[in-house]
Structures are given as structure tokens and as C-alpha cells.
Amino acid sequence: MKSGGRTTTAVDTHVKHSGHATGHVRGLNGLRALAVVLVFLSHKAHVETVDVGKLGVWIFFLISGFLIIGELHRNRVRIEAGSARREAVMCVFFMKRALRIFPIYYLLLFALTIAHTLFYQRDVDLGLAWHYFFLSDYWIGVVKDGWPGTVSHFWSLAVEQQFYLVAPFLLVLTPASRHPMVCALVVLTGVAGHLTMHAAGASEPLIYACSPLNFAVLALGGLCGMMGQESGLVRAAGRFSTGMAGALGVVVFATQPVWSSWALPFPAVGSAWIDIGLALSLCVLFAWIVNCPGSVVVSALELKPLDYLGTISYGFYLFHNLIPSKLGFAPAWFAWLRAPTWIHTLCELTLQFALAVLLAHLSWHLIEKRLLELKKPFEAAIGRRLPARRLRTQTQPR
Template sequence: MTAVDTPVKHAGHAKEHVRGLNGLRALAVVLVFLSHKAHVETVDVGKLGVWIFFLISGFLIIGELHRNRVRVEAGNARREAVMCVFFMKRALRIFPIYYLLLLALTIAHALFYQRDVDLGLAWHYFFLSDYWIGVVKDGWPGTVSHFWSLAVEQQFYLVAPFLLVLTPASRHRAVCALVVLTGVAGHLAMHAADASEPLIYACSPLNFALLALGGLCGVLGRERGLARAAGHCSTGIIGALGVLVFATQPVWSTLVLPFSAAGSAWIDIGLALSLCVLFAWIANSPGSIVVSALEIKPLDYLGTISYGFYLFHNLIPSKLGFAPAWFAAPTWVHTLCALTLQFALAVLLAHLSWHLVEKRLLELKKPFEAAIARRLPARRLHSQTQPR
């Protein structure tokens, strides 16, 4: 959703483009759109989309923090500088368009927009949307409920640099594994306690486990073992089959006995692990036909502007584009026309947001990073420039 810095920086400062990630973002945001606008219920496509976003964010952010910790240990960077750069980049990427939108929503809500609905705007300002949905409201009212996943990622961004930059790089895999195990245990416990669906959906620690799973792919991805395993086509097939089986649970579970709460929890865990396997294969198979398909320009561009698309899409009126009742056409034609118009409008808004605001602000990253490097030079470089 927000971690869109697809180039991966290695310890040697070289950049390597991770093929297919923008295409994955595009698919994820389309799945979320279909969940909110087409009301697809056979498969929880919204969950699939958001979990893909979590895996991508964990892969990029934890991978970056891991490499920066390696630089710190080598004396090529200071912890303070690394953390300042991290928070600067996240702030430039997330805050401007998010708070501009919230400010516009606050004014519109006070005047005319969904005045009869509690949008919980105060909670969104502090990235507590998940808490508002799961604990305060215990439901999904309003058109800003999709902000919950942004809150989860922002909470992750607040903790991750302290957890990883201040921890030896050799322990990062153990840290991620511990987060995964804790998330799985917490998810099982919430189901066992018969927690409500909104509470589990928005506040389950399994969300953070998915970020950590993506992080494990980022930390391990350059090691020969994982890269070699992920390079086999069978790995991708296994992951894809797992996603298919667990994601279609609402369909095939009607043919057998209903699942218990514990069974539903394990289905979520199976889906998360299957998505992780499929994602690891894609991230480490740049030459595959699947990755080539994800690299086509329309998907790549939609992935580039996916943050704005995600922010705006659910605010577009769901009735927009539906023809009057007297217009003689099958129902599916009405629905298709409306969805096409709503999708096109969301793309237009995201396009304008990217070119007028987001892209211009992201161009400030390098000057700010250079200023931080001058202010907080690497200790090795600093010691070399001191007079003897």
C-alpha cells in the first residue's frame, strides 16, 4: 500500500529492481476494489489483496532495515542516520496525501458527506483505524474503513526500525520468526475466545505476522538456499494451489460440515503461509513467465500509483455509473458499466495524486538523505577524515 520503493538497496549501495512487485501491487489493489465495489463474497478477495500488500511491505521495509543494520555493523553508517532516513522516507511517502485527504474528508463530513455516519475521523488521524473498527465500533461503518490496513502498516513502521536497527543483523531472522509465531498464536487465541469478525480482521496479530513473513523473504532472499528453492517452478505451483484451496474455503466448506473457530483460524494461517510461498517464488524468479506478465506496463503503472488508488477508491459513490431503471439492459451490464466508471475515476484520482503531489515529494528524498548523511556521517568515514 505504501512501501513502493521497489528498487532494493544492498550493502554495496547498488540498486536492483525487484521485478513483478508493482504488478503484484496492482493485482492486490484490484482485489480490494472488487471486494468493496463488486461485493465479491465467494472468495474474500479483499483479505487476499491486503495480505499481499503486507507481504510486499515486509519484504521491502525489513529487507532495507536489515541491509542498513549490516552497514552499521560494518561502520559504513550510523544508527541515528539510518533511522532518520527511514522515518523521513516514510513520512514523505505516507503523510502528505493521507492527511490532505483526511482534512478534505473532515470538512466535507461537517458540511454534507455521510453526516449521519460516524466515520471515526479522529482515530484515522492517529493511525488507530484498526482499533476503532475492532474495539470501539466493532463493525465497518462508513467509507473510510479501509484505512485500517494503513494503520497496521504505520504501527509496523513505528516499531520495526527500533526492533531491527538496534538488533544485530544475525538475529533478524529469529526476530521475524518470533513475530510470526506470536502472530499465529495470537490469531488462534482470538478465534478460541470467539472474538468478533471485525476485531479479528482488523486487530489480529496475524497481520503483523504477514509483515514478518515478507521480511523473512527479504532477509533470506539473497541466500542461496531460499533463492534456489524459490527458483523451482514447483514452489510457485505449491503456493498457488495453497492460495486456491484456502481462499476458496467459503465455497467448498458448504459441501462439508461447518468449520469450528479453530478450523477457521488454521485456514487463515494456511492462506498466509501459501501466499508467502507464492510471493517468495515470484520475488526470486525474475525470469519466470508469471513475473514477465506482472511487468506489463498497465499493471506496472497501476502498482506505482496504487497508494493513491487505495486511498480514493472506496470514497467514490457506489451508485456512480448505474444507468436509470428505465434503461433496458441486463443487470450485469449495469453493474459492469458502473464498476468500469468507478475504477476509471479511481485511477484518474490516483494518477493526479501521483504526478501533482506524491512524485514531487518523493524527489526530495535524495537531498534530505544527503543532508542527514552530512549531519550524521558514518563513524568510519568520520574517523578517517579527522586530523592525526
């Protein structure tokens, strides 16, 4: 069967119907931008009525699970069809992850180590040794049982890196037909583990950073990456979730003046079931967004400022919490201008946000983008070194 000038095989058809095709997925960069803004507001504006930081991190987890598990699933299909080798798939995967994550991360850690030795937060245990090995979540939840220092946000990077270490072995070595079941088991295990931690009275930092529910959210993103294209149920659920999110936003904005004294009518705001419901709701909304590229919401997420902020979001996330919270703090000057307090706060946040964007912009153009351009040559070299067995058999002389 011909399609677009090339032969469409059964493998191609299976890939198309067993998950999203490779290429640009509309709205993902906008979602990344929304995620880093939520995390920024949590760390710098100290929004506490709603845990916007958790929302932002879980959006990142959903995107990572969607892309990574979807890619591994498609590669496993290629392996089963004989058009790829396991060794090549694994090498390409780890090469891509290393180019994307390691350079700027370790450069920043190296600079922080020097600065911490000389002058930066010398009276605070930053746990830098743990961050070098992507064990920030363990350091926060078990070793320190708290959130000291300005590098605590590295815990989510540790969770993702641990996911990257396990996912390729779990999925590349497992038949593609079983991938949805594997992800479902991870979700169920994560939910059960989260409930168990709450029942055992685990501390808030331990639950936040080390709960297996974090891996369940990654698996939920993976299920979105393997599901078929848009369905009526996904569209309806997505519209409902969007409406609920909009209503929640209006309520939060309207109650902003009383945030400091407002309390929810139930005792445990961060209870296990609320977390689980939040994760599932985010998943439904995310599934609708990635399956309805023509919706108004996706069009809004594709706006150029959001798209670019999403492109540089990794650097933004790394740098934003290291920017001094006192940057832009000038009470005497604003008192002389007789400006209200909210204007002073807005100016502080705007200046800190702009600096984080500038640092992320420089990081992207000077380091990250240039390194990512090496992916295709490296992938081609790996393909030549480890050719697919089917192709190698076809080229053998008779």
C-alpha cells in the same frame, strides 16, 4: 577484490548474501496492482465467496515487510561495519516514510473532515479522529466493533504505520545476525495470538483488523527480504502455489452464477487455521516471485498497465472506497437498452475503477511524485549532518 570497477568489501558480500540487493525488484509493482484490484473487487463488486480483500491487503503487507525489513537489515549491516550511524539510519527511514505516507493521507483526511461536517455521510460515525492518529484498526475492532462508513479500509494503513514505528527500533538496535530470529518470533507470536483470539470468540471485525497475524505477514515478507537468492525449494513451492492459485481462480469463475447460494462444507470459513494456511501459502508464492525474476509470471506482472497501476496504487487504495457505489447506476437506461444485469454491473464497476485510477494518477503526478523527489536531497543532508563514524575518523588530521 575488484567488481564492476570498484572494490568489493566483505560488507558488500554480506549484504548481497543476507538479503536482496537494493534497486528495482521485478514484479513488485504488478503485485501492488493485483492487490488493489482484489481490494477493489471486495469493496465494490462485493465478492464474498473468497475474501479477496484480505488477499489484497496481505499482499501489500508482504511487500512492505520485504522492502522495509530488508532495508533495515542492510542498514544494520552497514552500522556494524562502521559505514553508517544509527541516528542517520533512523532519520532517513522516518523521513522517507513521512514523505511517502503523510502528505496525501492527511490532505485527504482534512478534506474528508470538512466534507463530513458539511454534507458527506453526516449520519455515519466515520471515526475521523482515530484515523488522524493511525488507530483505525483499534477504532474498528474495539471501539465500533464493525465496519461503518467508507473509510474503514484505512485499518490496513494503521497496521502498516504501527509496524513502521516499531520495526526500525527493533531491527536497527538488534544485531543483524539475529534479524531472522526476530522475524520468526514475530510470526510465531502472531500465529499464537490469532489462534487465541479465535478460541476466545473474538468478533470478526476485531480479528480482521487487530489480529497479530497481520504483523506476522509483515514479518514473513521480511524473511523473504533477508533470504538468499533463488533455491530449488522456493522454485518448486512457488510453482505449486501458482498452480493452486490458478486452479482456485478457475473454480471461482466457474461457480460465479451460484455464489449467492454456495456454502463451504465446514462451519468457519474464516477460521484461524485457514487464515494461517493462506498467509503461509501467499508467503511461499511471494518468495518465489521475488527470487525468480525471469519467470513467465514475473514477466506478466511487469506489463506496463500493471506496472503503472502498482506505481499509483497508494492513491488508488486511499480513494477507491470513497467513490459512490451508485456511480454509473442507471437501471432505467439499461432497461431501455434491454441489457442484461451483468452488463449494467460491469459498466458501474468500470466507471468507478476508472475514476479511482484518474484520482490516483493526479495524486501521483501533482503531489506524491514531487515529494518523493525530495528524498535524495534530504538523505544527503542527513548524511552530512550525521556522517558515519568510520568516515569521520578517516578524515581527521594526523
